[in-house]
């Protein structure tokens with residue numbers, strides 16, 4: 001079989017870190033004298049920190065301020081994550097094993113900073129499945145731009161049309177579609193309606209990773 005790949009989004013797809021991120025953003029914003037609401041969270045979730053911080057605190061922020069505030073927020077997030085612990089969503093480990101056993105090479109394609117990705121791989125013990133991780137520092141444009149997934153495909157030496165992207169967010173599915181890739185939308189965490197995910201170009205929409213197996217994923221790249 002020709003090489004094929006699975007490119008995994010992290011937050012909302014492999015793990016559910018929404019509450020931890022919400023709390024960390026709220027604390028970060030409060031320190032800057034600003035509230036952080038559910039609406040702010042909805043508007044920013046899944047985006048890269050530079051875009052989020054300028055959305056929340058204003059376009060006047062310098063690159064240095066963005067870097068400092070972003071790191072401060074991630075420190076809060078990582079400290080709390082280590083205290084609470086992070087668990088894989090149902091079916092995640094089994095599907096990582098199944099994809100590997102069916103010959104896939106796998107990578108992470110995430111908006112998150114490298115420190116967060118490394119921490120989650122460590123806390124969940126799934127680092128062995130990934131040939132590489134692509135995160136915030138590797139990209140200049142966030143999803144729905146396909147950059148994060150195209151870099152992942154390139155590093156895995158697999159053409160985009162033989163890549164399956166696993167995602168929970170509309171912007172992530174749009175990124176996969178724009179990159180010429182197949183995609184599976186997982187609604188477990190459920191921030192996005194199935195119709196919107198389909199409209200964004202998802203090849204398949206499932207409620208939970210437990211609905212999938214190796215042959216399901218392979219079938220998406222056999223064309």
Ligand SMILES: [Mg+2]
Nearest residue numbers: 009011012168
């Ligand atoms: Mg996500």
